[in-house]
Amino acid sequence: MSGGSIAARGLSLAYGGCSVLDGAGLTAFGGEVVGVLGANGAGKSTLLRCLAGVQAADAGQVVLSGARVETLPPRVRAQRLGYLPQRPRAEWALSVTQVAALGRLPHLPWWQGSETARRAPEVISALSACHLEPFANRPVDTLSGGEFARAMLARLLAGRHDVVIADEPVADLDPPHAVDVMRILASEAARGAAVLVALHDLALADRFCDRVIVLAQGRVIAQGRPRAILEAGVLARAYGAPCSVARIDGQLLARFDGGTSAQDGS
Ligand SMILES: Nc1ncnc2c1ncn2[C@@H]1O[C@H](COP(=O)(O)OP(=O)(O)OP(=O)(O)O)[C@@H](O)[C@H]1O
Numbered sequence: 001m002s003g004g005s006i007a008a009r010g011l012s013l014a015y016g017g018c019s020v021l022d023g024a025g026l027t028a029f030g031g032e033v034v035g036v037l038g039a040n041g042a043g044k045s046t047l048l049r050c051l052a053g054v055q056a057a058d059a060g061q062v063v064l065s066g067a068r069v070e071t072l073p074p075r076v077r078a079q080r081l082g083y084l085p086q087r088p089r090a091e092w093a094l095s096v097t098q099v100a101a102l103g104r105l106p107h108l109p110w111w112q113g114s115e116t117a118r119r120a121p122e123v124i125s126a127l128s129a130c131h132l133e134p135f136a137n138r139p140v141d142t143l144s145g146g147e148f149a150r151a152m153l154a155r156l157l158a159g160r161h162d163v164v165i166a167d168e169p170v171a172d173l174d175p176p177h178a179v180d181v182m183r184i185l186a187s188e189a190a191r192g193a194a195v196l197v198a199l200h201d202l203a204l205a206d207r208f209c210d211r212v213i214v215l216a217q218g219r220v221i222a223q224g225r226p227r228a229i230l231e232a233g234v235l236a237r238a239y240g241a242p243c244s245v246a247r248i249d250g251q252l253l254a255r256f257d258g259g260t261s262a263q264d265g266s
Pocket residue numbers: 015020038039040041042043044045046047086
């Protein structure tokens with residue numbers, strides 16, 4: 001195992017005096033999938049952006065495999081840490097293979113261009129893992145929402161990072177593809193990566209995460225093994241709604257007042 005890790009300590013951030021992160025901290029070690037949960041606006045994406053080094057916090061530290069993230073040269077950081085934002089965009093109509101190959105560029109010397117990256121075994125296996133072979137030559141701006149999300153995941157996987165951060169990677173996916181993506185993230189952890197994933201699907205979090213971290217109003221209100229944390233009291237606090245929790249045939253069912261969120265995908 002590569003043994004990457006990422007830790008945040010005391011991250012705070014405010015927009016115009018309005019606190020978004022309030023002393024948030026977490027650690028993810030190589031070999032584990034850590035789910036980041038919380039209501040809309042709880043601060044999940046902001047926390048993950050700070051961890052990825054694409055946004056600076058007002059206070060606090062991020063340590064990537066033992067080094068303060070801001071001290072790492074951008075290329076080294078890009079080699080060690082892969083980040084999939086919540087709503088990734090493609091600015092050009094590159095093919096799916098070209099997009100996946102972008103994930104290899106930090107690992108290649110400057111004189112080897114995108115042609116080398118496109119042929120890299122990491123790119124080919126990432127396309128295969130994301131079931132993208134039929135789309136390999138398609139411009140990404142012709143893909144459906146879920147196909148596009150998988151192409152962006154392939155770019156992330158092609159980087160073979162020590163730390164993988166994915167912000168709601170299953171949001172656009174049908175249930176079987178959502179399960180596939182969680183299995184892929186679990187296999188990233190199995191090869192030694194520390195995986196952090198923001199999720200709204202509580203059943204997938206319960207099934208695939210080794211630990212979960214629950215955010216509310218920019219603070220970590222609970223963390224631990226899913227079976228211990230995903231219970232009615234914590235979820236009601238996190239989502240601000242009465243909640244009951246059952247496990248039927250091992251699958252988590254979280255029912256919120258006003259509707260049932262029969263979490264899909266198991
Ligand atoms: N640039 C900004 N200016 C002002 N407020 C912002 C800005 N970016 C984020 N926020 C606010 O910060 C809070 C946290 O946003 P964030 O995107 O981190 O939440 P989230 O937990 O990822 O939510 P969701 O589940 O809806 O994706 C929200 O209330 C959001 O409106």
